[in-house]
Amino acid sequence: MVDVTAEFRRVQSAYAQPTLSLISRKSSPAVIAVFRSMFSTEKPNVPTARMHDQVNGLLADLRRAGIPDVPDANGRDACKRWMNDGWLNRTSDANGDEIYSLTANALDGLRTVDRLTKDRSISLSSHLIAGLIRHLRDFSASISPDVGDYITSLTAEKVRIQTEIKRVLDGGAVEEASEDQIIAGFTELQRFLAELPSDFSRVSESYRDFEVKLISEFRTESVATGEAVRRYLAHVQDLATSSAAGRGFEGALELLRDPELLDQVNRYISTLLADERAAALLNVEERSQVQNAVLLIREGLKQVLERRARVSRTLNDYITSHDVERDHELAETLRALESAAQEWMQTAGPRAKAPMELLPGKLDVQHLRTKMYDPANDEPPLPMTQVERPDRVGNVTLAELRARGGPSHAALRDELEAYLGDSVESLAELFHSLPEDLRRPVEVLGVLPLARRSGLEPTGEVEVYETVRPDGSRRLLDVPRYASTTPPDDDSAVAGEGHR
Structure with a gap:
């Protein structure tokens, strides 16, 4: 029998996530409309002051249009509320200026709404079935590798490819993709591209959470330098192997490091967009999304690398400022205080008070010197030398100069x-x-x-x-x-x- 209570708890925990809360509230249509107006693939970050002003204007436009359930707040308060809801991040860019960006949960919610607003659906076709079969074949072979099955599969694929090559060389026509296949292919490509921003944001947020955790550990416990570096390297390794977003980040990093592969991707995109049928099927926004695929990957990598560099700077500051000798002195002082407190508690009553100043007393110092005494400051000036007064200066006498x-x-x-x-x-x-x-x-x-x-x-x-x-x-x-x-x-x- 199905345990409906357990299913309810799982669904309830899912609805508590920022992604579903973004698309399930009464004010969700207005909030998502603002997010879609402010952020895009080409503009993933918005300066803080501009965000406040534009959100204030967009919310006012929605109220004037009679839209119901528009958040009753100004731009600044609305952005602060959305940060608390887990939809916005406020960070600093490379110049130190504060910027807003969408969280991975908000990007997932926007992708869901974007998929529902598309007037194009993927129809069941032979292209999808063939792709499904290829995926299952390759996936099963990688999960449970069998040498015989693997050789048989490759041999069959080789025969098919050789047969196709012979047919084309004998004058056979190259089969062009149908309109249904083009639509399905572009829809699948857009799905991949739409998932990239949220995956990059997840990696960036993981580094941010690790930075917060690292700073908290530095403040609450004395972490050795080697231990701090080990935790950082372990986090980077786990992030690259344990999550799909981290593995995607490593793959994107390898793509940008390989010029030949990058040129190959650009050629594929140019070939797709050069087709007349693709131009007729894609609107301006979809065409721009496909054309800027490499730029999207580059910007996502930049966002993650900046956050990782910030964690590295935090770790470096801790290592350079960590003084082991000073920590030992502080530990000895604290132990001496603890010992003195224990001795005092043996004779003190339950309501006894120990006079203790929270701050050191004021020093009775009239003036503190800011520099050392320099005897040269008290030396008398050099004696004035007697100079013979000339009768003439150039062609003019002194009397003539005085007269003028x-x-x-x-x-x-x-x-x-x-x-x-x-x-x-x-x-x-x-x-x-x-x-x-x-x-x-x-x-x-x-x-x-x-x-x-x-x-x-x-x-x-x-x-x-x-x-x-x-x-x-x-x-x-x-x-x-x-x-x-x-x-x-x-x-x-x-x-x-x-x-x-």
């Missing part, structure tokens, strides 16, 4: 300091009393700041300054009038008369 320079502030201050402290009615008159070498046009810019610092203020009027250029020519300048704001006393008036 700016205001002579020191000389102006010496000449005008005694008068600027008194009451001044006209700054222009003081300027006109200066020697001609201090009456250059530029000297006006030195007289005005001196006057302002001495308490003279502009009156709002303008007075004329007669300046003398170095070549003896004169120039009149209209300059704001400056005068004292305090009335003159007797002494200053006498000094002013004497100056005039």
